[in-house]
Structures are given as structure tokens and as C-alpha cells.
Amino acid sequence: MRIKQIVIWLLLTSYLFALDATMEIIKNKSTLPTISYAISTDTQIEDNLDSKVLALVKKDLLVSGHFNNNDINVDNNYENIADYKTLKTNGIDLYLVLQLKKNPQDNSVVVNTKLYDVNANSLVLSKSYITSSIVRYPFLSHKIAIDINKYLKAPSIEWMDKFIIFSRYLDSKTSEIVVSDYTLTYQKVVVKGGLNIFPKWANKEQSEFYFTTYNYEKPTLVKQNLYTTKSEKILSSDGMIVCSDVSSDGTKLVVTMAPNSQPDIYIYDTINKLKTRITEYNGIDVGGSFVENDTKIVFVSDRLKYPNIFAKKIGQRGVERLIYHGRNNSQCSTSGDYIVYASRETDNEFGDNVFNLYLMSTYSDHVRRLTTNGRNQFPKFSSNGESILFIKNDTKSYLGIIRLNYNKSFLFPLKSGKLQSIDW
Amino acid sequence: MKKIMKNTILSICAIGLLAGCSSKDVEYDNTATNAQSVDGKAANIAGSNEQSVDDNANVITNSLKAVTNEGLNSVESEIEGNTVLLESVHFAFDKYNLTDQMREVATSNYNKINIVQESYNGLKVKLEGNCDEWGTDEYNYALGLKRAKTAKDALIADGVDAEKIVMVSFGESNPICTQKNTTCWKMNRRVDYRLLP
Numbered sequence: 062m063r064i065k066q067i068v069i070w071l072l073l074t075s076y077l078f079a080l081d082a083t084m085e086i087i088k089n090k091s092t093l094p095t096i097s098y099a100i101s102t103d104t105q106i107e108d109n110l111d112s113k114v115l116a117l118v119k120k121d122l123l124v125s126g127h128f129n130n131n132d133i134n135v136d137n138n139y140e141n142i143a144d145y146k147t148l149k150t151n152g153i154d155l156y157l158v159l160q161l162k163k164n165p166q167d168n169s170v171v172v173n174t175k176l177y178d179v180n181a182n183s184l185v186l187s188k189s190y191i192t193s194s195i196v197r198y199p200f201l202s203h204k205i206a207i208d209i210n211k212y213l214k215a216p217s218i219e220w221m222d223k224f225i226i227f228s229r230y231l232d233s234k235t236s237e238i239v240v241s242d243y244t245l246t247y248q249k250v251v252v253k254g255g256l257n258i259f260p261k262w263a264n265k266e267q268s269e270f271y272f273t274t275y276n277y278e279k280p281t282l283v284k285q286n287l288y289t290t291k292s293e294k295i296l297s298s299d300g301m302i303v304c305s306d307v308s309s310d311g312t313k314l315v316v317t318m319a320p321n322s323q324p325d326i327y328i329y330d331t332i333n334k335l336k337t338r339i340t341e342y343n344g345i346d347v348g349g350s351f352v353e354n355d356t357k358i359v360f361v362s363d364r365l366k367y368p369n370i371f372a373k374k375i376g377q378r379g380v381e382r383l384i385y386h387g388r389n390n391s392q393c394s395t396s397g398d399y400i401v402y403a404s405r406e407t408d409n410e411f412g413d414n415v416f417n418l419y420l421m422s423t424y425s426d427h428v429r430r431l432t433t434n435g436r437n438q439f440p441k442f443s444s445n446g447e448s449i450l451f452i453k454n455d456t457k458s459y460l461g462i463i464r465l466n467y468n469k470s471f472l473f474p475l476k477s478g479k480l481q482s483i484d485w
Numbered sequence: 486m487k488k489i490m491k492n493t494i495l496s497i498c499a500i501g502l503l504a505g506c507s508s509k510d511v512e513y514d515n516t517a518t519n520a521q522s523v524d525g526k527a528a529n530i531a532g533s534n535e536q537s538v539d540d541n542a543n544v545i546t547n548s549l550k551a552v553t554n555e556g557l558n559s560v561e562s563e564i565e566g567n568t569v570l571l572e573s574v575h576f577a578f579d580k581y582n583l584t585d586q587m588r589e590v591a592t593s594n595y596n597k598i599n600i601v602q603e604s605y606n607g608l609k610v611k612l613e614g615n616c617d618e619w620g621t622d623e624y625n626y627a628l629g630l631k632r633a634k635t636a637k638d639a640l641i642a643d644g645v646d647a648e649k650i651v652m653v654s655f656g657e658s659n660p661i662c663t664q665k666n667t668t669c670w671k672m673n674r675r676v677d678y679r680l681l682p
Contacts, residue, residue: 171520188521189520189521190520190521190522190523191520191521191522191523191524192522192523192524193522193524194524197523197524200523200524201523203523204521204523230658233658233659233660234655234658234659236658240530249530251530256655256658258622258658259622259623275653275655279653280653280654287530288529288530299651299652299653300614300630300633300634300652300653300654301626301627301629301630301653301654301656303623303626305623317623317626317627319630319652322630322634322637322652323634324626324627324630324631344631345624345627345628345631346627347623347624347626347627348621348623348624361623361624367579368579368624389579391621391624392621392623392624403621405619414619416621438621438622439621439622481622481658482622482623
């Protein structure tokens with residue numbers, strides 16, 4: 062009965078949070094359940110894989126915003142029942158034990174897990190996870206964290222198991238496209254050689270992606286299958302071409318291109334292979350994305366003599382200014398009726414080179430600042446709109462995640478190269 | 486008020502957990518045969534697709550020269566033993582218009598291109614727009630293109646056939662100076678002129 066009450070309250074809570082993401086901030090962390098972890102005494106595995114898996118589970122649950130982590134020493138024999146008394150004494154609500162085993166025949170790794178509800182003196186979840194390749198261990202951790210979170214019926218963190226696709230600059234006119242997990246721990250290069258930029262998932266299944274390559278006579282938009290490497294030229298243009306958004310059904314692309322030497326926004330229909338020009342301003346129009354059920358485009362333009370965010374109904378003439386804050390707002394991303402944009406805090410080269418991210422709704426004038434320092438750019442909403450992925454470039458490149466409903470952000474460093482663009 | 490209500494709700498949730506749950510719904514799935522594979526999509530990702538890099542400058546050799554003491558740079562094109570030095574035009578921060586000084590550079594480039602085109606009729610000019618690192622990347626690619634377009638308009642105004650000009654923007658991907666100072670950033674805000682066969 063109590064579990065049901067908790068579920069109802071959690072669901073109600075998450076619903077309330079979703080009502081106005083720009084306004085609500087949770088500040089009282091002490092009310093979250095506290096979880097402790099252990100690796101079983103019989104785990105013997107190379108390369109500290111047990112510690113790596115556990116560290117990522119902890120990180121995942123921390124990023125979720127639904128748990129407090131607290132490690133304490135208790136008997137951690139996998140076959141024994143948890144030491145409820147010690148755990149309770151230390152204020153632990155949940156206790157997770159991991160047991161890792163490697164199969165010497167095929168090098169696969171199995172992780173057995175047990176989750177105890179300490180207050181109920183009960184084992185509540187017992188699951189096993191397997192991977193055939195050690196390099197994919199981050200997905201072991203993400204699956205474990207997702208299942209623990211799911212057991213509590215907390216707001217979904219399924220996005221942790223999704224791929225991130227990004228481009229990183231390696232040298233002048235040289236970049237490669239990489240698929241990774243959200244912490245950048247797992248990485249696999251999927252396009253290399255020359256300048257390959259602006260990767261964008263072509264569908265929700267993440268089986269295909271678009272990217273711009275400079276390896277033909279003109280900048281060319283290519284679609285590539287992740288699993289077969291089969292690629293197809295979609296469009297090319299003098300000057301530049303970028304796919305900045307894909308419609309929710311995957312059939313239409315928002316593309317910035319310049320067939321007439323002029324960077325404008327077009328919608329390309331992948332079914333009938335026709336493109337429609339959306340903007341016709343004699344300056345810069347760039348970075349369009351769908352909003353309001355794909356009926357409207359939000360984009361960046363310098364029509365006020367500095368970059369700012371505008372919107373235009375598809376098929377109509379008028380252009381609406383959306384942002385009345387800042388003097389250099391040159392990037393935006395949308396989710397439903399919400400817009401996140403990057404704003405340079407000064408509009409000249411001698412000012413502080415700080416780029417911050419701001420969140421607003423198309424139905425409200427309220428603007429919420431999401432970052433406070435450094436170069437925070439290229440914001441992208443998660444599929445459920447609850448998180449924002451972004452690039453932070455300082456002395457190193459970082460992938461950042463902002464958990465909107467929890468007022469938390471996390472940075473994951475890129476070991477080499479400079480992040481150019483991201484999608485998830 | 487909303488916040489208080491939420492905190493109250495969360496507190497109630499926590500109290501529920503701390504007080505314990507009578508339900509014993511255990512989800513068992515821990516035998517090796519029932520282990521949940523996490524390989525999924527990741528196991529099937531194909532290797533990297535190696536892109537071939539076209540090099541259509543097989544008659545003309547272009548090399549970029551950085552003249553750091555003046556904060557300017559130029560592209561040296563060699564055509565059958567003859568060298569043509571075309572200076573890059575530079576731009577102010579976040580701008581794509583030519584100053585009077587840079588307009589003179591553009592005209593000087595036109596004069597050199599005009600002489601070469603008299604001997605090589607099919608010769609084309611490629612204008613490469615570039616930016617400093619201070620922008621967001623997609624906007625920078627558009628800004629680089631607008632700079633190339635400005636250089637193109639100047640060449641057309643001086644007399645070059647529009648069909649003989651191609652443009653490309655490299656955004657911030659092609660810096661000639663990687664130090665973190667205003668002189669360096671100025672060098673990177675440029676359009677390079679290259680000759681194509």
C-alpha cells in the first residue's frame with residue numbers, strides 16, 4: 062500500500078515539475094532516498110571493471126536527481142542477506158550489491174545485481190546484465206541505473222541508454238563523427254577523413270544520421286546508416302549546408318543552405334525530394350528548428366544587425382522576434398513550446414567571452430538563466446524535454462547536461478579534440 | 486507556494502520509504518540465461534566510413550602563407566611556374582562588410598586574377614570564408630559564407646564573371662592562428678582567394 066502511495070506522490074510530483082520547467086527548482090536534497098553500494102567479495106575481474114561499472118551507476122543515479130549517494134562499509138557477500146541493522150543505523154534507504162563475472166570462453170561480462178529496500182527489510186530487485194564486449198560496459202551501468210530508477214517509479218531516465226552523436230575537430234579542416242554514451246565513456250568513430258560536421262539523428266531509433274561533408278565538390282548533406290555504413294547524398298549547396306532539425310515523423314528536414322549564395326532556411330521533404338525556401342532575408346538566417354507540432358520554425362537571424370532568435374509560421378510571411386534579451390543570441394533548440402538559446406554576454410571581441418544558456422517558453426516572457434560562466438553553447442533538449450545537453454569549450458571540451466527540474470548540471474570531458482556539434 | 490507544496494510531497498515520499506514497505510514484490514531475473522543483454526544497438530555499429538578527400542587542384546598548387554607581422558595572410562598559387570599571390574581580405578568582429586582598406590585589397594586581387602584569366606580562360610576563383618572562434622558554430626559557417634559573398638560581389642563589381650567564382654565557408658574550422666589573442670582572432674576572420682583550374 063505504501064509503495065503505491067509513494068508511486069502516486071512521485072508521479073504527481075513529476076507532473077507538477079513538468080508544468081513549468083522555467084520556474085520550479087528543487088532545493089531540498091535531504092528528502093531524496095539515500096542509496097549505498099557494494100561490490101560483492103567474490104568479484105574478481107581485470108582492469109578494475111567492477112569499480113568502473115559501479116562508478117558509472119553512482120554517477121547515473123546522481124545525474125538522475127532522484128537519489129542521494131552514501132557509501133558505508135557492510136558485509137557484502139553476494140549470497141548473504143543485507144545487514145539491515147547497520148544500513149538503517151547509517152540512514153540508508155536502498156542498498157545495491159553488484160557481482161561481476163567474466164566468461165573466459167567468449168570474454169563476455171555478466172553483472173548480477175541485488176537491490177534491497179532497507180526499511181522494508183526486503184530484497185526488491187534481482188537482475189542480471191550481460192555484454193559481449195568490455196568496452197560497452199557503460200551501457201551495463203546505465204541499464205542498472207535505469208532499472209533502479211524504474212523500480213522507484215521515479216520520472217524516466219531512459220535517455221541515459223540513448224546514443225549521443227557528435228563531431229569533433231581534430232585539426233584544420235579535419236573532423237570526425239563519433240557515437241558515444243552520454244558520459245562520453247563509450248566512443249566509436251563512425252565517419253572519418255576530411256571535414257565532417259553537424260551530425261543529426263535521422264530517426265527516433267537512431268539507426269541513421271545526417272551530416273555535412275566537405276569531401277565533394279560542394280558542401281554536401283549525407284545520410285548514413287549506423288549499422289551498414291551505407292550512405293546516400295541528400296543535397297549539396299554552394300557555400301554551406303547544415304541539417305539543423307528533423308521533423309517528429311522523420312520525413313522533413315530543416316536545412317540551412319545557400320543555392321543562391323545566400324544562407325537561408327529551407328524545408329526539405331524526404332518523400333518527394335523537394336525543398337521549400339522558408340526565409341528570404343538578405344543577411345544571415347540559420348539554425349532553424351521545428352516548434353509547435355512542426356508548424357513553425359524558430360531560427361537565428363541577424364536582421365536586427367546582430368544575431369537573435371526569431372520564429373516564422375510555415376507558409377506565412379511574417380517573422381516574429383522571440384527574444385528581447387541580450388545582444389548576441391546565435392543558437393537555439395526547441396522542445397514542444399520551450400526554447401533554449403545560447404547568448405554571448407558581450408557583443409564585442411574585447412568583452413568577456415562568456416556564453417550562457419537561457420530557457421524560455423513561447424507562451425511566456427519569463428527567461429531563466431541556466432549557466433553562469435564559461436563558453437556554453439549548442440544546447441539540445443532531451444526527447445522528453447527534461448534535460449538539456451550542451452557543449453562547454455574552455456581549455457578542454459566538455460559535454461554538459463542540465464537537469465532542468467532538479468537545478469543540477471554535470472560536465473563530462475572529451476579526452477581529445479574539440480567538440481563541434483552534438484545531437485541525441 | 487508551489488515550491489512548499491512540492492517539498493511537502495517529496496518529504497511525504499521520503500517518509501514512505503523510511504517507514505518501510507510491506508509489499509514484497511521482488512523482480513527476479515538473475516539467472517545467466519535470463520541476463521539482460523546491454524549490447525543492443527551498440528554491438529552492431531559498423532566501423533567508420535572513411536571519406537575520400539577530393540583534390541581538384543591538380544594543375545594549380547595553392548599554399549596559404551601567414552604574414553604574422555601585419556596580421557594579414559595570403560594564398561600563393563603557382564600556375565605552370567608562375568606565382569600569383571592573392572592577399573586575404575579581413576573583417577571586423579561579427580561583420581561581413583569590407584572596409585575601404587580591404588576593398589583596395591579586393592581590387593588588387595581582381596587585377597592579378599584578371600591578368601591570369603587572360604592566359605587561362607577556364608580559370609576559376611574559389612573564395613573561402615573563415616571566422617574566429619567566437620560565435621556558435623552554425624552561425625559561424627553562415628558568417629563565413631556572407632564574408633565570401635562580400636568578396637564575390639567585389640570581384641563581380643570589378644569585372645569577374647560570376648560563373649567563374651565559387652564559394653565555400655569553413656566557419657571556424659580553418660584557423661591559421663590558434664593563439665588566444667585579438668591579433669590571432671583578426672587573422673582568422675578572413676576570406677582566402679584560391680585559383681582553380
